[in-house]
Amino acid sequence: MKRVITGNQAVAYGVILSRVDVVSAYPITPQTTIVEELSELIASGRLKTRFLKVESEHSAMAALIGASTGGVRCFTATSSHGLAYMHEMLHWASGARLPIVMVNVNRAIGPPWNIWSDQSDSLSQRDTGWIQLYCENNQEVLDTILQAYLIAEKVKLPVMVVLDAFVLSHTSEPVEVPSMEEVDSFLPPFCPDYPIDTQEPRAYSVITMPEHFMEFRYKIQKAMEEVPDVSKKVDDEFRSRFGRGYGAIERYGKEEAEVLLMTSGTVTSTSRTVIRKLNEDGLSVAGLKIKRFRPFPSEEIYGAIKGAKKLAVIDRNLSAGVGGIFAQELRASLYPREERPQVFGFVSGLGGRDITPELIEEAIQYTVEHPQPEGDILWLGLKK
Amino acid sequence: MRKTEIPSIEILGHGHLACAGCGAAVAMRLTLKALGEKTVMVFPASCWSIVPGFWPYSSYRITAVHAGFVTGAATASGVRAALDVRGDDETLVAVWAGDGGTFDIGLQALSGAAERNENLLYICNDNEGYMNTGTQRSSATPLLAWTTTTPVMQPKENPKKDIMAIMADHQIPYAATATIAYPEDLIRKLQKAKGIRGTRFIHLFSPCPPGWKMASEMSIKISRLAVRSRIFPLYEIENGRNYTIQEESRIVPVKEYLKLQGRFNHLTEKDIETTQRNVDDTWGRLLRKARC
Numbered sequence: 001m002k003r004v005i006t007g008n009q010a011v012a013y014g015v016i017l018s019r020v021d022v023v024s025a026y027p028i029t030p031q032t033t034i035v036e037e038l039s040e041l042i043a044s045g046r047l048k049t050r051f052l053k054v055e056s057e058h059s060a061m062a063a064l065i066g067a068s069t070g071g072v073r074c075f076t077a078t079s080s081h082g083l084a085y086m087h088e089m090l091h092w093a094s095g096a097r098l099p100i101v102m103v104n105v106n107r108a109i110g111p112p113w114n115i116w117s118d119q120s121d122s123l124s125q126r127d128t129g130w131i132q133l134y135c136e137n138n139q140e141v142l143d144t145i146l147q148a149y150l151i152a153e154k155v156k157l158p159v160m161v162v163l164d165a166f167v168l169s170h171t172s173e174p175v176e177v178p179s180m181e182e183v184d185s186f187l188p189p190f191c192p193d194y195p196i197d198t199q200e201p202r203a204y205s206v207i208t209m210p211e212h213f214m215e216f217r218y219k220i221q222k223a224m225e226e227v228p229d230v231s232k233k234v235d236d237e238f239r240s241r242f243g244r245g246y247g248a249i250e251r252y253g254k255e256e257a258e259v260l261l262m263t264s265g266t267v268t269s270t271s272r273t274v275i276r277k278l279n280e281d282g283l284s285v286a287g288l289k290i291k292r293f294r295p296f297p298s299e300e301i302y303g304a305i306k307g308a309k310k311l312a313v314i315d316r317n318l319s320a321g322v323g324g325i326f327a328q329e330l331r332a333s334l335y336p337r338e339e340r341p342q343v344f345g346f347v348s349g350l351g352g353r354d355i356t357p358e359l360i361e362e363a364i365q366y367t368v369e370h371p372q373p374e375g376d377i378l379w380l381g382l383k384k
Numbered sequence: 385m386r387k388t389e390i391p392s393i394e395i396l397g398h399g400h401l402a403c404a405g406c407g408a409a410v411a412m413r414l415t416l417k418a419l420g421e422k423t424v425m426v427f428p429a430s431c432w433s434i435v436p437g438f439w440p441y442s443s444y445r446i447t448a449v450h451a452g453f454v455t456g457a458a459t460a461s462g463v464r465a466a467l468d469v470r471g472d473d474e475t476l477v478a479v480w481a482g483d484g485g486t487f488d489i490g491l492q493a494l495s496g497a498a499e500r501n502e503n504l505l506y507i508c509n510d511n512e513g514y515m516n517t518g519t520q521r522s523s524a525t526p527l528l529a530w531t532t533t534t535p536v537m538q539p540k541e542n543p544k545k546d547i548m549a550i551m552a553d554h555q556i557p558y559a560a561t562a563t564i565a566y567p568e569d570l571i572r573k574l575q576k577a578k579g580i581r582g583t584r585f586i587h588l589f590s591p592c593p594p595g596w597k598m599a600s601e602m603s604i605k606i607s608r609l610a611v612r613s614r615i616f617p618l619y620e621i622e623n624g625r626n627y628t629i630q631e632e633s634r635i636v637p638v639k640e641y642l643k644l645q646g647r648f649n650h651l652t653e654k655d656i657e658t659t660q661r662n663v664d665d666t667w668g669r670l671l672r673k674a675r676c
Binding site (some may be wrong): 201203206 | 426444446449451452470
């Protein structure tokens with residue numbers, strides 16, 4: 001059924017349709033309407049999920065670690081400072097190999113206080129062993145949650161589904177909401193290998209000596225290496241059932257372009273219109289949407305950029321001292337390759353400043369006109 | 385009163401790594417006897433992250449969920465929720481946390497769980513300091529005691545935090561103090577707690593021979609002196625209101641308790657008087673609550 005819903009409502013539908021057993025969450029703008037929506041549904045008896053209204057994000061994730069160890073399907077949502085506060089527990093969830101799914105609504109981290117869209121929160125968590133999937137629109141948000149459980153439970157790693165503050169979280173769009181029956185046949189119940197069972201007592205997360213610790217980490221890396229294949233199969237299956245799929249990346253625009261523009265989140269939507277117009281004007285440019293950030297889709301990207309001379313990246317995030325994080329990852333993944341297009345790393349839209357079509361066009365024109373960038377960071381829309 | 389039997393079952397296995405004379409090892413053995421095998425125990429960081437032994441071995445014959453330092457009560461809330469969803473309301477979910485994981489870093493999560501009246505049994509194994517990391521002060525360290533972060537030139541300046549009062553003010557159904565010197569009392573309280581729904585709190589007094597600089601054969605004697613000197617009175621609080629004090633007729637001065645422990649060696653006569661006054665004040669406060 002088609003509904004006009006916000007990104008946060010799409011999240012709530014994703015949770016309902018995934019038959020989540022335990023939700024544990026703490027409110028933070030702009031995530032709040034997710035937990036409000038879920039509270040309403042549970043209070044009215046329409047949703048049979050157990051909701052732990054904990055006293056902090058740290059406890060929200062800790063409670064899910066307990067619940068997931070207990071063998072049930074879990075969900076939480078947070079944003080910004082809440083995600084940063086959870087940091088220790090993010091490592092714990094992946095280290096314990098628990099397939100928890102979390103939504104993070106991208107928001108800047110203060111100070112100065114700011115509640116608007118910025119990817120620095122989720123990207124600060126890139127080394128925590130979580131799969132990270134970024135969404136462009138509300139339909140993709142709902143669909144990605146359904147896919148996330150299947151991927152997480154298959155590879156035994158947690159998944160973070162990321163959407164932009166306000167631009168998606170509080171903006172309504174038409175979304176096709178699948179029926180419970182359709183989702184049930186796509187997403188089977190969670191069957192963990194080692195749920196808590198007092199008949200067969202086990203010790204979880206026991207202290208491990210240097211002699212064995214490294215092998216636990218090696219197995220996490222191996223699981224991450226399975227993700228491209230597993231998520232492709234999940235996406236193909238999803239596409240065959242629902243007629244929609246996303247891939248780890250998506251290339252759009254002119255087929256043989258010399259300049260490629262790489263974006264993530266809602267900036268991609270705006271870029272699509274800019275690139276369409278520039279293509280009509282005869283400019284040789286194409287777009288590259290990055291959906292999956294962890295594991296970084298190096299192979300997929302390399303396959304999609306053949307022939308391109310220059311790659312422009314727009315990062316709505318900043319790793320101070322280095323620059324944009326997507327650009328940094330891209331440079332690292334290209335370094336060992338034969339063909340290495342110039343990477344133009346633009347940083348823009350921090351703290352929710354609009355990344356307008358004009359700014360995107362400016363980035364593309366700069367890339368076309370310059371043989372190489374004038375620095376590792378190219379500030380886009382900065383007031384000087 | 386019916387005589388309390390100590391169950392013969394042994395759930396704490398051989399080969400654990402607790403120090404010689406560890407009060408908590410005795411307490412754990414008794415606790416598991418009282419709680420039985422249908423128990424999931426959550427262990428936030430403490431000596432008990434080490435005591436069971438290293439992967440792939442464990443000396444616990446119950447389900448043990450090791451957890452982050454801050455998270456004892458939160459992780460246990462999640463385990464409880466999962467078992468409830470699975471229709472298992474028989475299995476007991478317990479937490480075994482140190483005083484650091486309870487009085488200090490874990491207090492927020494504990495307060496949250498207690499306010500929600502989560503159906504779990506929280507046991508604070510209080511050895512009055514960060515003993516696993518080499519005896520640093522916690523807010524459970526007693527007034528004037530030596531630790532590595534409160535050297536004898538500047539021993540602990542503040543009295544011990546009153547965790548029982550904090551828990552009582554959450555109006556949880558049951559809170560009790562217990563020690564290994566009174567094993568029947570300990571077992572009775574654990575079995576009573578096991579039969580109650582909601583958040584239950586056991587404050588367990590736990591002598592630490594290396595941390596307290598005491599002889600390893602003294603744990604039970606010191607526990608008994610702690611009760612008799614009213615350093616650690618035995619009592620229960622039901623629903624945050626109804627107090628029952630297990631009176632001890634043979635009262636001894638705190639000096640008798642202090643002199644067996646090297647952590648109090650530096651105390652002057654005046655310091656001992658200050659400690660006695662502090663203990664008398666705390667006892668008076670408890671009596672006032674119990675009588676109203």
